[in-house]
Amino acid sequence: MPKKLPQKLGYHHGDLRRALIDAATQLVAEGGEGAFTLREAAARVGVSHVAAYRHFADKTALFAALAEEGFRRLRTTQAEAGRELPRGSLARIEALALAYVGFALDDPSTYRVMFGDRLDDGPVPGTEEAQAARARARFPTLDEAVEASFDLLVSEVVAAQEAGTLRAAPPRDLALALWTLSHGYVDLLQKRRIRGDERAKIERHYLRILGISLHGMRP
Amino acid sequence: MPKKLPQKLGYHHGDLRRALIDAATQLVAEGGEGAFTLREAAARVGVSHVAAYRHFADKTALFAALAEEGFRRLRTTQAEAGRELPRGSLARIEALALAYVGFALDDPSTYRVMFGDRLDDGPVPGTEEAQAARARARFPTLDEAVEASFDLLVSEVVAAQEAGTLRAAPPRDLALALWTLSHGYVDLLQKRRIRGDERAKIERHYLRILGISLHGMRP
DNA sequence: ACCTGAACACCGTTCAAGT
DNA sequence: ACCTGAACACCGTTCAAGT
Numbered sequence: 001m002p003k004k005l006p007q008k009l010g011y012h013h014g015d016l017r018r019a020l021i022d023a024a025t026q027l028v029a030e031g032g033e034g035a036f037t038l039r040e041a042a043a044r045v046g047v048s049h050v051a052a053y054r055h056f057a058d059k060t061a062l063f064a065a066l067a068e069e070g071f072r073r074l075r076t077t078q079a080e081a082g083r084e085l086p087r088g089s090l091a092r093i094e095a096l097a098l099a100y101v102g103f104a105l106d107d108p109s110t111y112r113v114m115f116g117d118r119l120d121d122g123p124v125p126g127t128e129e130a131q132a133a134r135a136r137a138r139f140p141t142l143d144e145a146v147e148a149s150f151d152l153l154v155s156e157v158v159a160a161q162e163a164g165t166l167r168a169a170p171p172r173d174l175a176l177a178l179w180t181l182s183h184g185y186v187d188l189l190q191k192r193r194i195r196g197d198e199r200a201k202i203e204r205h206y207l208r209i210l211g212i213s214l215h216g217m218r219p
Numbered sequence: 220m221p222k223k224l225p226q227k228l229g230y231h232h233g234d235l236r237r238a239l240i241d242a243a244t245q246l247v248a249e250g251g252e253g254a255f256t257l258r259e260a261a262a263r264v265g266v267s268h269v270a271a272y273r274h275f276a277d278k279t280a281l282f283a284a285l286a287e288e289g290f291r292r293l294r295t296t297q298a299e300a301g302r303e304l305p306r307g308s309l310a311r312i313e314a315l316a317l318a319y320v321g322f323a324l325d326d327p328s329t330y331r332v333m334f335g336d337r338l339d340d341g342p343v344p345g346t347e348e349a350q351a352a353r354a355r356a357r358f359p360t361l362d363e364a365v366e367a368s369f370d371l372l373v374s375e376v377v378a379a380q381e382a383g384t385l386r387a388a389p390p391r392d393l394a395l396a397l398w399t400l401s402h403g404y405v406d407l408l409q410k411r412r413i414r415g416d417e418r419a420k421i422e423r424h425y426l427r428i429l430g431i432s433l434h435g436m437r438p
Numbered sequence: 439a440c441c442t443g444a445a446c447a448c449c450g451t452t453c454a455a456g457t
Numbered sequence: 458a459c460c461t462g463a464a465c466a467c468c469g470t471t472c473a474a475g476t
Contacts, residue, residue, distance in 0.1 A: 016459090033336060038450065048461050050451085059450065090437075117252060117331065120411050146412055167438040169431065176413065177431040181396070184403025191334050193365055194395065212388065212396040216435020218309075219386040235440090257469065267442050269470085278469065 017055040019045045021065050028066065028109040033116060038062070063118050064139040070107075070114040071145035075152055077103050082156065088163025094210065096156060097182055101206050104186040105199060112190065115183070153178060181213050182206075236274040238264045240284050247285065247328040252335060257281070282337050283358040289326075289333040290364035294371055296322050301375065307382025309433070313426065315375055316401050320425050323405040324418060331409065334402070372397060400432050401425075 023044040027036045038059050042049035056062040081099030085092035104111040119139070153175040160166040166174060185206055188194045196202045242263040246255045257278050261268035275281040300318030304311035323330040338358070372394040379385040385393060404425055407413045415421045 037448090039448090050453095050462090051460055053451080054459060112336065115406070115410050115412070117336070117410075120409065164438060166436050169436075173427055173431060174436055177400070177428050177436065180403035180407060180428060181400055181432070182403070183407060184399035184401070187334070187406055188399060188402060190339070191336075192339050193334070208392055209396050209399060212392060213400070213432040214436045216437070217385050217388075217393055217396065217433045218435070219383060256467090258467090269443090270441055272470080273440060 016045065016047065016051060020052055020055065020062060021069065024062055024066055025069070025110070028113055029107070032109050033112050036063070036066075036113075060118050061139075063113065063116065064142050066110070067114045067116065067119060068139070068142045068145045070110045071142070071149050073110075074100070074103050074114070075145075075149040078149070078152060087156075088159040088165060090160070090165045090214070093156060093160055093166070093178070093214075094207065096153065097178060097210055098203060098207065100179075100182045101186055101203065104190070105202065108190055111186065115187070150175065150179065177213060178210075181210060185209060235264065235266065235270065239271055239274065239281060240288065243281055243285055244288070244329070247332055248326070251328050252331050255282070255285075255332075279337050280358075282332065282335065283361050285329070286333045286335065286338060287358070287361045287364045289329045290361070290368050292329075293319070293322050293333070294364075294368040297368070297371060306375075307378040307384060309379070309384045312375060312379055312385070312397070312433075313429065315372065316397060316429055317422060317426065319398075319401045320405055320422065323409070324421065327409055330405065334406070369394065369398065396432060400429060404428060 020041055023041040024036050026044070027041060038052055039049040041062075042052050052062065056065070078096050078099045081095045081102075082092045085095055119142070154171050157166060157171045157175045157178070161168060161171060161174075185194075189196045189202065196205070239260055242260040243255050245263070246260060257271055258268040260281070261271050271281065275284070297315050297318045300314045300321075301311045304314055338361070373390050376385060376390045376394045376397070380387060380390060380393075404413075408415045408421065415424070
């Protein structure tokens with residue numbers, strides 16, 4: 001007899017898009033990137049898996065939404081980490097860098113989504129310029145979130161240069177050197193190409209590596 | 220009538236393992252990491268796809284074999300790049316670093332396999348120490364190849380320190396700072412989180428970022 | 439020993455159809 | 458507009474069986 005009222009409207013709270021992102025985030029947190037499945041995410045929300053195609057063009061688009069949220073969270077995490085320290089100080093730069101690594105250690109799966117292979121279109125078939133242009137176009141809001149997080153770092157570098165704690169050089173180059181170092185460290189750690197045991201030790205080790213770049217490798 | 224002689228022995232050259240690695244390498248080169256399929260690799264060799272299980276425990280094991288060959292090739296590429304330059308010179312260090320980036324640019328798919336997600340076991344369920352130990356144990360020859368390639372860099376750093384071109388610091392720290400920077404740069408480039416157009420420009424840009432770390436960020 | 443055919447339990451994506 | 462059922466073309470992996 002109960003045949004026509006298995007929750008009709010509002011079945012998925014009215015915001016299926018949001019619910020799918022949350023479910024996918026949870027899946028990734030529980031079982032890593034590989035555990036994120038369109039079918040399973042939809043099942044958790046209590047909806048047929050094809051319903052997802054109403055809000056996302058394909059699985060990659062949902063993936064990109066996760067990555068975008070990750071970059072936004074990264075940005076606020078870094079901003080908060082530096083807030084109390086004097087703007088322009090070396091300690092504040094170090095705190096930002098440490099917050100970056102901390103973010104990746106706290107939520108490794110999200111970090112992997114943010115830098116997942118799925119978000120680039122294979123191995124560059126045509127010219128690299130054309131390819132880069134196309135790749136940028138696919139998820140513009142993701143690109144914005146990435147740039148916003150990078151811009152935070154750039155502005156901090158500028159402040160540090162004005163305070164005389166960082167040397168005069170293109171600020172975007174300095175910021176990129178910092179990002180590159182932090183991302184490289186985290187990625188090598190997560191891929192287990194370098195070893196890491198407990199959190200405190202990793203952080204100390206990272207600060208040592210960071211210090212080398214900050215102070216230079218030359219005598 | 221021809222019913223019992225569809226090439227019995229030597230059907231796969233007698234070295235199916237080798238043939239599968241080559242086929243997989245080709246697939247990856249053609250279509251990226253996602254194009255590598257156990258079934259397709261076996262089909263190219265002309266063998267049923269279950270035959271692969273005779274030589275590899277699972278798909279990941281074949282994947283690890285590709286990564287291992289990649290690290291060996293990386294090592295020889297770097298060794299050759301530095302050979303003619305005076306040992307201990309800054310130019311030689313820079314040549315090694317540039318060869319690293321060049322390797323990744325020349326063969327992006329192999330580089331991605333070398334740092335592929337498949338090679339680590341998800342998002343660290345137990346304690347990180349136990350997990351790291353397990354991960355190390357799974358593909359010991361891969362770990363050896365990784366270490367051999369890192370050791371090359373370390374020995375070059377030591378030579379540079381003895382020549383007085385790099386400052387006195389734990390050589391493994393200096394080497395790791397270099398690796399981290401190079402890998403971070405390449406990875407951000409390949410994931411399109413930073414832009415790159417033509418090869419020459421990328422190399423110049425990378426050398427600028429590298430220079431920042433070499434000379435320090437402090438005034 | 440080495441390889442195969444058939445089957446299993448999954449995927450992402452598409453299509454026609456329901457309300 | 459929003460969702461579903463059924464189907465398609467794939468996967469990796471396992472198992473019993475052939476030579």
